[in-house]
Every structure is written in structure tokens, then in C-alpha cells.
Amino acid sequence: MLKMSTESRNASALRRHALNGPAMGSRWSAVFFAADDFDAAALARSFQSAVDRIEQQMSSWRADSDLAHLNAAPIGAWVSIPHELVTVLAVALKIGRLSEGAFDIGVGDLVRAFGFGSGARTPDAGLIARVAGRPSFEPPKTLQLDIASRRARRLALLQLDLSGIAKGFGVDELAREAQRSGLTSWLVGIDGEMRAEGLKPGGRPWAVAHEKPIPGSREILGVLDLSGAAVATSGAYRHVAEVEGRRVSHTIDPRRGRPLESDLAAVTVLAETCTAADAWATALMVAGAERGLELASRLGLAALLVRSDGSVLSTLPTPPRRPVGPAPRARVSSRGTLCGRSPRRGC
Template structure:
């Protein structure tokens, strides 16, 4: 965990905080004219992302998500309010994206070796998993929001990798906003959310990364204020299957790792949870259907094709 306060010759002081989060790092940069208990704030921010990981990690056997996955089919299990919120949003975006985003891909992820399972998937198993969205029978997840519980009506394994990190950013934003600070930028591994403008009156500048494997190059800059941004791509996290390097993102309709003409999709939205999930959905949708879907849903999105061409979709 690191703390890097930087003073400015004004009534405002800049603070930069960071710590471990979901296999990566969280960060928070903010300006404040009030006395801030940095140690206490850092602890609250760390606790916020730790709570999200404890609830939603597909890698921790003791997470609330894995407890739900292990509960017998048809049996109700109590789940935290935050997890219920994320599951509800995920199912809604799954429907609206016509299955391009689907949290019921946990068995596919494991079958293809993206979660530490086999790297030579069984064809019959894949055929049985493909094209059956988690929000439609027979693979149905049922939520009881008022009762704080959920149950699976079929033996599907849930995976929130495409939305949990974005929600973690929103939790950082909630904690920082609760301090009364009105000028901040928070993020986890490139998923960002910003509020207010900096003391010079300018919005927060966030790099739009060029999707180049093994490199960090800037394609352009995005200015954020009162908005969130998330990017999903097939260039950063990849796996090797039978000697072939492929994307770690699953195409739930094909039951296989994503293989289309897009390298990355960046989405701007009010919350990072929504931006994160839609970035994955539009990446899976592809360079033709993706922009059409974004416009229908009123989303602001940037699509980078494998040949480097940039396509834009604005509401």
C-alpha cells in the first residue's frame, strides 16, 4: 500500500492513495481543502475493495459468489446486498445485450483453462454450455431482492469477472464521495470514475490505451467529470489453448474464447459497473453488431478493430 501526498501552493492539497485490489491495484487521486485523515481514508478505501473481492471473486473458494455456486440447485442462499445489486444489473445487461454479456460462463471459463481448468476442452461439454443464457430457462438465476437471497434453478456456475471490478471502482467512488470531497479520480486497473474538475478548471484526463499486446501505448485522451470509463479487450489478458494464443473473454453464444474483428471496446457511463459490463458485451458483439447495439442502448463507446481502425458510437 502506498501514500503519496503532494502539496500545492493554494488552499487545496493533492493526495494520491493506492493499494492491492482483485489481482491488481486500486488508486484514488483527489484534491481537498479540508484536513483529511489519510490513514483512516486509506483504510476505508481498502476495506471497500476487499469487501467486493470477498463477495464476488470467482478465485476465492470462501467468497459469497462461490458459496452461491456451491449451493444445491433449487436451494435459496443468503447473499449480501452489494452482490444482489451486481447480479441484478448483470442479468439486466445480459438481456439487453441479447446474451453477449452473460455471467453464467463460469463452466466455460474453467473448461477452456482461463480459470485453472483443462486447456483441452471436451467438445460435448462445450456444446452443452453454448448458447444457453443464464437469464433464460433452463439456466435461470432467481433473485429475491427483498429477502436478500438467491438460488440457481440449473447447475450453472456464475462468474462476475466482467462486472465486479467496475463495481469495485464505484465503491471507491462512494467512499470518497462520503468524505465531502468533490474532486476525485478513482480506478482499478484502468477502469476509472471521476467527479468534479481539478483546481485549474480542467476535467480529469484519462488515457485511451492503444490495444497493443505487451506494450503500453496511448491512442488518445478522454476527459472525465461525473462519469466512468471501462475498457474490455482481447489484447492484454490471453491464454494458450492447444498451442494457440487466444482471448480470455468468453463468447457465450459460441461456447468458446472470443474470436472476432475487435481488439478493444471502451464505454463511458454514469457508473463503472455499467461501463465495465457493457464494454464486455460490445466486445463480444463485434465490429458490426456492437456499434448498432451501443446506439440502441444509448451508450457512448469507442471500438478499436484488429486493423487499428477506430469506430465511434454516441447516444
């Protein structure tokens, strides 16, 4: 692939390129600035190959995925897995510990039992009792990793589900492909999980709309200014299922073994990687407003928590001499500023 740096060309000579393709039941997207002779088609193939590889490894829907093979292996049997999957499992277990169990990948059985994922079935009280409140990272460990040898084994009857972290990792893989190509100004994403690098011509950061958590509506809460950062949002207002005549959230509360019932409508987290942002957005969503805000503050996470009543809690510092205005018109930057400028759409 032809390599070039946007810093080595006159900004006026750069052209905006936009690419997209299928990824993990949704679509990946990439917007970047490069010269007219940049091989965008080759980069598109690299992007598609990257997300296809991650889906093959981490999909909960595909019976032939590496994750499915691990879930199907006998208890106690070591299974060789790709290094990307080892990496994601290690990060997931770490965030599980740091979040005190609010994030847990050992809930695959519950995801299906409540109508999400493949092989959905009716919730079972015995299953809930077996899985609820038994984190996959606590001793005796129910998931054990051998990172050096790239292998893993389950030590208990649990089904792993990476829906709360895999898309974020997929975005980071898109970012790595953009970096390998020599680009220095880009925005990549999968289904709303985004990561950006550099500035657009004219010195402006990448602008990403922050949606109001309102079912059936597409309204802007604010705008995220991203550069050298990733963002992910977890919400209880988009993906739902009907269980016993009741609409429930797609997010499982691992402590209760049931779909999440939270005082939060959505949580957005900014981080250096989209893997971390994705997992922490889910963790804080499960933790709830009070505990989630305390957890984010204690761990130094940059987060916006939107309550069900529309009020906003934030761990982002506000800029001096610029008081925070009404939340629906707020602008957020990856550097942690929150001010009252009017939001704009698009990139």
C-alpha cells in the same frame, strides 16, 4: 473521518493526494484534491475495506467467497447473499437481456476450461454444448433472484463468473467512499476501470490515457476527459492463454462457448457508473464491430470500438466546426466530444 468539501476551500489551498492498495488481483488507486489536514490515512482504510468486501463477495478465485458458496449450493436451493452481490447479479442479468446474450455471467465453467480462473482444466465438448447459447437469464431461468430477501438460487448446472462486472462495481464502491468523505474532486480506479467526479483546481477535468490495443506495447490512442462519469475498456490483446497450441482471448463468447474471436481489438464505454461501463464494454466486445456499434447506437451507449486494423468506430457525437482528425491523436470527453487535440499523460 474528517469531512470537508473542496468547494468550501480556496483551490490554491488544496493539495493533490494519491492513494493505492491491492484489489482483486490488481490494485486500486485514488487521486483527489483536499486540504493538508484532510485525514487521507482514514480514507485509505475505507477504500481498502470497500474493495476487500467486494472481493470477499464476488471473487471467482476464493473458495470462501459468497459467489463460491452460491456456485457450490445444490440446484434449486436458495442461498442468502449480501446486498452488493444481489445488486451486481441483478445488473448482470439485465445487461445480459439488453445485449441479447453477448454478456452472460453463467460461463464460469468455460472460463476455467479454457485456462482462465482457478481450477483450469481441458476444454470438453460436452461442457461447451451444455453451456453455449443458453443464457442465464432466459426461461427456464438458470439463475433466480429474490432481491427483497437478498437471496439467489441456481436452477441449472452453471457456474457464475463476475469477472466482467465486479471490478467496475468495486470502482463504484470506491466512488461511494470518496463521496462519503465529503470530497468533490477525485479520480478512482481498479486496473484501468476509472470513475471521476468534479474538476481539478483550475477547472480542468480528470485526464485518463486511452491505450492503443497493441500486444506488448504501451502507447496512447487518445485521452479521456472525465468528470461525473466512469470508463471501462475490454480488449483481446492483454490477457491470453494457450489452448491446444493456440493463443486465445480471456473473454468467452457465451454464444459459441469458446474464447472470443472478434474483429475488434478493444471497446471502451463511458457511463454514469463503472458497473455498467465494465459490463457493456465486454458485451460490445463480444458482439463485434457491426453488431456492437448498432447495439450501442440503439441503446444510447457512449462507446469507442477499435477494430483489429486500428480503425475506430464511435457513438460519441463530434463537436461542431471541429472535424475528427486521425484516431491516434484524438481526445474524448465524458460529455461525448471527440476532437484532435494532442493527448497528455497522467492525471
